Amino acid sequence: MxxxxxxxxxxxxxxILAMLLELYVTLKQNIKTYEPKxxxxxxxxxxxxxxxxxxxxxxxxLALTWVYKFRIFTIPVTWWSFVLIFxxxxxxxxxxxxxxxxxxxxxxxxxxxxxSQKYNLSTALRQTWSGGFYTFIFWLxxxxxxxxxxxxxxxxxxxLLYQFWIHTETIDQMPKWFEAIFNTPSHHRVxxxxxxxxxxxxxxxxxxxxxxxxxxxxxxxxNEKVTYGLVKNINTxxxxxxxxxxxxxxxxxxxxxxxxxxxxxxxxxxxxxxxHDGSGKISNxxxxxxxxxxxxxxx
Ligand SMILES: [Zn+2]
Ligand SMILES: [Zn+2]
Numbered sequence: 001m002x003x004x005x006x007x008x009x010x011x012x013x014x015x016i017l018a019m020l021l022e023l024y025v026t027l028k029q030n031i032k033t034y035e036p037k038x039x040x041x042x043x044x045x046x047x048x049x050x051x052x053x054x055x056x057x058x059x060x061x062l063a064l065t066w067v068y069k070f071r072i073f074t075i076p077v078t079w080w081s082f083v084l085i086f087x088x089x090x091x092x093x094x095x096x097x098x099x100x101x102x103x104x105x106x107x108x109x110x111x112x113x114x115x116s117q118k119y120n121l122s123t124a125l126r127q128t129w130s131g132g133f134y135t136f137i138f139w140l141x142x143x144x145x146x147x148x149x150x151x152x153x154x155x156x157x158x159x160l161l162y163q164f165w166i167h168t169e170t171i172d173q174m175p176k177w178f179e180a181i182f183n184t185p186s187h188h189r190v191x192x193x194x195x196x197x198x199x200x201x202x203x204x205x206x207x208x209x210x211x212x213x214x215x216x217x218x219x220x221x222x223n224e225k226v227t228y229g230l231v232k233n234i235n236t237x238x239x240x241x242x243x244x245x246x247x248x249x250x251x252x253x254x255x256x257x258x259x260x261x262x263x264x265x266x267x268x269x270x271x272x273x274x275x276h277d278g279s280g281k282i283s284n285x286x287x288x289x290x291x292x293x294x295x296x297x298x299x
Contacts, residue, residue: 004154008050011161018165019121025170026120033169039122041237045112046125048239049132056132057153063136064149073146082155085147086206089139089155093205096138098216101200101283104250106135107272111246117229119192124167129243159205163188183208186220193226196290199283231273231286 019039026033075081100110109131116123142152166188174184183204191202201218204211211217220226234245254267263276271282281289 004150007154007157007161008053011164015121015125015164022121022168022170031169033118033120034122035118037237038116038118039120041239041242042116042122042126044239045129045242046127048129048243049125049127052129053132059133060136061149061153063140064143064152067140068143068146068149071144071146075146075148077148077151081147081151085142085151085155088142088145088147089152089159090205090207091210092138092142093156093159094203094210094214096135097203097205098200098214099138100131100135101203102271103269104272104274105268106131108246108250109135111230111272112242114192114230115234115242117233119167119169119189119226119228121164121167123192123228124164126242130247162206167192179208181207181209187211189226189228190218190220192228194229194231195224195227196283196286197221197224198226199231199287 023034075084096106097110100106109128112128112131113123113126116126139152139156143149163183166183166185168185169189171185173179173186174182178184179186183202183206187202187204187208190198193199198218201216202208202211203216208217234242236242236245250267254264259267259276266274266276271284273282273285274280
């Protein structure tokens with residue numbers, strides 16, 4: 001089995017340097033994007049994710065290796081297969097990320113990444129503690145096709161590394177051709193917005209093309225400044241609460257009170273915001289309302 005290093009660990013010193021540089025640049029421009037409590041809780045989430053990752057990655061490797069036994073082809077580990085896996089992984093990432101926003105069972109772990117009301121490089125480190133144990137199911141078709149598990153894990157890490165630099169307000173727009181193909185700070189700011197027009201848009205990992213293909217692309221609008229965070233913010237810097245609060249709320253909704261069995265299941269599988277009495281609003285409802293109320297000229 002080819003052994004690829006855990007590149008995330010090697011990247012940690014660069015993460016720190018880049019954050020310090022961003023802090024310096026923003027302070028010089030008098031932009032207050034860093035708040036110590038917020039940044040430290042993001043870093044704590046990132047460190048927790050790395051430690052829990054030793055466990056969850058073992059499980060993921062086990063699952064990928066098991067499925068690999070039933071592979072249809074045997075794809076060699078070589079340059080062209082890395083080209084293929086780049087696209088295959090990014091496609092898997094898009095659907096993983098989109099479902100993470102559209103199904104509460106996955107949102108419960110992904111919400112962590114969106115829980116900061118600030119947007120800077122430290123926000124990139126605000127990672128889930130629970131997602132690693134079950135979101136890998138979106139990648140299981142890769143070993144079945146015949147991609148080697150070690151290759152898959154490496155490409156997943158490369159994707160995560162790519163997504164670090166796009167968490168910044170210091171870069172406005174990249175060159176046009178780059179914005180057209182790749183996920184960029186501008187596209188990803190939209191993804192972190194709680195403005196109705198920005199909700200559940202731009203789920204891309206490395207390539208923005210998937211959002212354009214599947215109808216979830218939204219460019220950053222000049223007259224609609226991004227409000228970062230959640231529709232309902234959790235207002236805590238406590239890492240344990242950040243990691244597990246949504247799980248608690250979801251289980252409460254699903255398993256308490258008088259509801260039909262179907263409604264209990266719906267609380268796990270419907271989008272966040274859904275309520276069994278019809279009073280809830282999901283992202284699509286909020287976007288529709290916003291578009292209906294907005295005068296045409298400002299759309
Ligand atoms: Zn997201
Ligand atoms: Zn992000």
